[in-house]
Amino acid sequence: MSRNSPLEISHALVAALSTQMFRYYEDRIPQDASVLVVSNHRSFMDALILMAALSSPIRFACHHYMGQVPIMREIVTEQLGCFPLEETQKRLQSFFSQSQMLLQSKQMVGVFPEGTEPMVKFTVPNQVGEFQRGFAHLALRADVQDLAILPIAIASLEEVNTSGFPLKLLSVFDPSEPLFNQGGWHPLVIYRRVAVLIGRPYWITPQHHKKYHGKQARTVVAELTEHCHSEISNLLRQGCY
Numbered sequence: 190m191s192r193n194s195p196l197e198i199s200h201a202l203v204a205a206l207s208t209q210m211f212r213y214y215e216d217r218i219p220q221d222a223s224v225l226v227v228s229n230h231r232s233f234m235d236a237l238i239l240m241a242a243l244s245s246p247i248r249f250a251c252h253h254y255m256g257q258v259p260i261m262r263e264i265v266t267e268q269l270g271c272f273p274l275e276e277t278q279k280r281l282q283s284f285f286s287q288s289q290m291l292l293q294s295k296q297m298v299g300v301f302p303e304g305t306e307p308m309v310k311f312t313v314p315n316q317v318g319e320f321q322r323g324f325a326h327l328a329l330r331a332d333v334q335d336l337a338i339l340p341i342a343i344a345s346l347e348e349v350n351t352s353g354f355p356l357k358l359l360s361v362f363d364p365s366e367p368l369f370n371q372g373g374w375h376p377l378v379i380y381r382r383v384a385v386l387i388g389r390p391y392w393i394t395p396q397h398h399k400k401y402h403g404k405q406a407r408t409v410v411a412e413l414t415e416h417c418h419s420e421i422s423n424l425l426r427q428g429c430y
Contacts, residue, residue: 195247195269199240206234208380211346212242213428214387219337223292224390227324227417228341229317229425230301232378235343236269239299242341242385248291249299250284284323289331300324302417311376314345317422325413328393329401338413340388340420344428347381384428388420 203210218224226247228239236249249271288298302320312318328338391413400409 196240196245198269199237202237203234203241206379208234208238209382210238210241210380211382211384212387213384217339217387217389218243219339219390221295222335222337223295223333224297225288225292225324225328225336225338226297226299226341227302227338227421228299229343229421230303231312231314231343231345232348232380234378234380234383235301236271236299238343238380238383238385239341242387243297245297247297247299249301250288285327285330288327289333292331292333292336302414311350314348315425317342317418317425320414320418322410322414324417325410328413329397329406329409333393336393337390338393338417339390340417340424342384342386342388342421342424342428344384344386344425345378345380345382346384346428348383349379349381351377351379386424386428388417388424391416 226239226243228235232238236247240247249269288300291298300323302322302324303318304321306318324338328336397409397413400406
């Protein structure tokens, strides 16, 4: 797989779906640095939209089941360059080790800290759920120079929201995920018009690493997580109106 193929595929699929995309604050994108992209997540299009908006391949951490489903596995891993996480008991360590290796080679890594829940429930465009803190721990423990966390809001301006497939079908591929063990259908959100608003980068400094010990660790993790959540929430409100 060439480094550019995920970007080419992203542009092609966004065009094929007739999605009109607007990009704001592109001057905030860090240059010549390792970048961890953090974004809200409601649609299967989100990874495509972010790559197209940043004009760069992004190596997204994705759910375990995506590496188990035939055809989807080949598209997600071989064509788009995503890396599915391991099963629950190995998930965090897998995320840390793979992400650090990619960041050290100056590749962009993407995460969706809301997790799976907003993907399997019908949600409204202008709200963002609670963030899991794994990405903050990664940023603070990774042995990476010039690391920036880049929060980005994907604001849907017009969309088609329909049902895709039964949720229980996914439990065949990942029985450890409780969200799949319920009735109902997996939503499919297709953006017709979407705004991508790039937030202020959060640079990880030696001071942050010093604080990431003992009782201070929880505080610095919370501060980083809250910065990204607040930045995305504010941009989302701006972009949706």
